[in-house]
Amino acid sequence: MAIADKREAPASALTFAEKNFLPAAVEQDLYAWWESGGFFQPSEEKERPFTIILPPPNVTGDLHVGHGFTFTQEDILVRWHRMEGAPTLFLPGSDHAGIAAHIVVERELAKEGLDRFSLGRERFVEEMWKWMEHYKPRMYAQMRAMGWSLDWTRTAFTMDPDKQRAVRTHFIRLYRGGHLYRADRIVHWCVTDQTTYSDLEVEHVERTDTLWTVRYPFADGSGPGIRIATTRPETIVADVAVAVHPDDKRWTALIGREVIVPVIERRVPIIADEAIDPAFGTGALKVTPGHDATDFEIGRRHRLPIISVVDTRGRMTPAAGALAGLTREEARADMVKRLKRLGLLEKEEPLTHSVGRHDRCSTIDEPLVLKQWWCSMERLAPPAIDAVRSGRVRIVPERFEKTYFQWMDNIRDWNISRQIWWGHQIPAWHCRDCSEVIVPDEDAPDPTRCTRCDSTDVQQDPDVLDTWFSSALWPHTTLGWPADTADLRRFYPTSVLNTAYEILFFWVARMIMMGLQNMHDVPFRVVFVNGIVRVAGGEKMSKTKGNVVDPMQMVRDFGADATRFGLITGVAPGADSQISAVKLEHARNLVNKVWNAGRFVLAALDGTAGLVADERPSAELSLADRWILSRSDAAIRDARNHLARFDTGEYAALCERFFWSEFADWYVEAAKPQARARDRRTLQLLAYVLDRSLRLLHPIMPYVTETLAQQLWRKAPPSDGAKALMLAAWPATGTADRDAEERFGLVMDVVRAIRNIRQDQGIDPSDTVDASVDGGRDALESQQPLVERLAGCRLTFGAADGMATVIRGITVRVRIARGDAAAARARLEKELADAREQLRRSRELLGLESFTAKAPPEIVAKERARLAEREAQVRKLEADLRRAS
């Protein structure tokens, strides 16, 4: 096959994707230099730095494509700011991931028939560290492969010794400041993972259960009693009241009376509470403060006792009376049986409702009352709300501010204890003799005796902190807090925090609270919120669905540059996106185009001397030269605007449009003869435009641009002696050359017009045709050879025969071999009809007094000019048509 032969040809057929890792040598050099501390120059000290702390990925496995998207976006911003001259810090790290990693490792152990309890805490934590030490370097290697320009001298991990000290300090200060407390509250408990979790980690799922209607007889034996509805009859034995809505007329007379809880035979009152929905079930609710969050609140309001009948393993406690010792499921069945026997079960119907479960596990939430450490939001939240309201933290896109406020305004205290073993163990000790809680002073060693009773039988709290407790400190602990370091003074507050909207609450809000608390300043000036990367078709990726795309596989298949481009292109800020092979193929084609166009220029430059890559020629410019200079200026200017607005998607699209459709398709084609003739001015211009194109594209495709720049600069060294494109200056721009854009635009239109007619008429592409232009001679005459070459024609000026089309008031004709007069006329007639229609619209619009009087004058003037153009176009076409017939 012809194509296969082509592919096997030497060098020229090699694609950049295949060679993607050739420039690794270059990149390697850069990293080596970087790691030696060469990144920050003393002269940069005065500049305001641009800082992004990488959102630390969980060390639960490999990087996923969401990281690929977010971190690439960040890298684009970092590389751009670096080129703009700001000292940049892009700080890498990773997160120990508490429960998420815990579960992953427990699953691994389960494969070997082990569990954490048989292993014991110490050995389990060793296993966790083994996992971390295996996956952390893997993830870091993946980050390097993606070309993220991270500062590896400052790599941070949430369980580093100094981070552990920072967390301890933070905990102690919050405790001393009265923000932390221990309390028995109803919490979410997972009987599988044997830990509590916070409200935020609850995921609601629809499920169909049975709703049982049960009658509770009155204590005084009068009447039938009151009917309640429940999905959890096993918790009836923990009931302490029956509640109705105070305005529900059906029950008002009953409020204050007592009923007998079935089976356990407990006398409980009927109370009134606003929380009851009269429309649900029977309108009466059994109140079980020990096993339901709503009931817990009702219980608090009415000072009801709390009875716990389910334990942490999901078994019934002795308090459950007859049900004691059974599992939850057994107890439920048993209870239903007993109620039936007692004749108290009135109804049994299916009910679809939503139940909570931990977002990492499929086991349904078991609400239990347990003693936990809580972080009060009372004094921490208001300053964090104010920081966003006042604009000290800006959220982009703005609409996410609403989401933030909605959550922050209704925030509840945060359960920070977890009963797992992996994480920051709570720095509090309990006295076994007097139950005193001992929190040591900041720099004090671990306590060994009780501060109240002097007992030596003290033990550290076995629980660990919620993983977000340490993540919340990330922007300052990575820079050295609580020590007062140079980094902290220099880089805090950071510039941008970029992350998916999913963790706005988990992480972003908490970082703002804790940053303000510890640093008395916001942790970042801008929160740039990302959407989610989905698979083609719009489905969310998940391990359970098995549709997870591995970014490293993408790198292997398409190259890192194409992967970066493919992830970024076509994505509006804050919007979800889809990644697909088709998108990546297109990105690879673009990278390939850059590589090939670059190689063409480099080859043309062979044997030259004295060229300067970043020197802008200004004398003896051809029209095409002036045009590409103006277009490249526009591209660079627009790119800057897009990037300043965090619109990396538009930036990517612009890079493609400029490089492919303008530089490669038109300028390089236009410049070929002069390049071959080794015209020095043209070569300098090619070098210059390539140089600035590479700078423009560098933030999104660092490998190919860096490689080409290194080669370009060997032939045409930049005047500023830039060592690497990564550190070279973002190009400056001149003013737009309107005249060149206008005139070269005409050349392009004429070429397209001729190509168009040729194609229409089925003229052999290798034939040279006779073409003519009638009008625009001044503008076009000097470009005659260019038009002839690009359109494959001999060009004359003035009236002639042939198939005609009119563009910008100029008639373009192509002589056709067998004079098909009818076809030529038909074409003109169609164009004339279109032109007349447009003219009619223009006249109509300008005929409206409401328009001319009320529209802004510049719009009216523009429309007048358009009208004149259209009149000319119609006249021209009419004349051409007369000629043709």
Place this chain on the structure above:
RNA sequence: GGGCGCGUAGUUCAGCGGUCAGAACGCGCGGUUCACAUCCGCGAAGUCGCUGGUUCGAUUCCAGCCGCGCCCACCA
């Protein structure tokens, strides 16, 4: 129950108070000369979800409706 977003070409998405609404992919037609078949050229293709309102002018702003998705909430 509250909040947010989306609905534009076959597909994925841009865009915008003022030409004839754009791109890419796909599709159709045609091309093997020295950067590139991972390429080049040309073309077809859209009631901008529906209905009102504001406006000289609405795909764009506002309201309602229809459809889809997401987040929050104490649906027993």
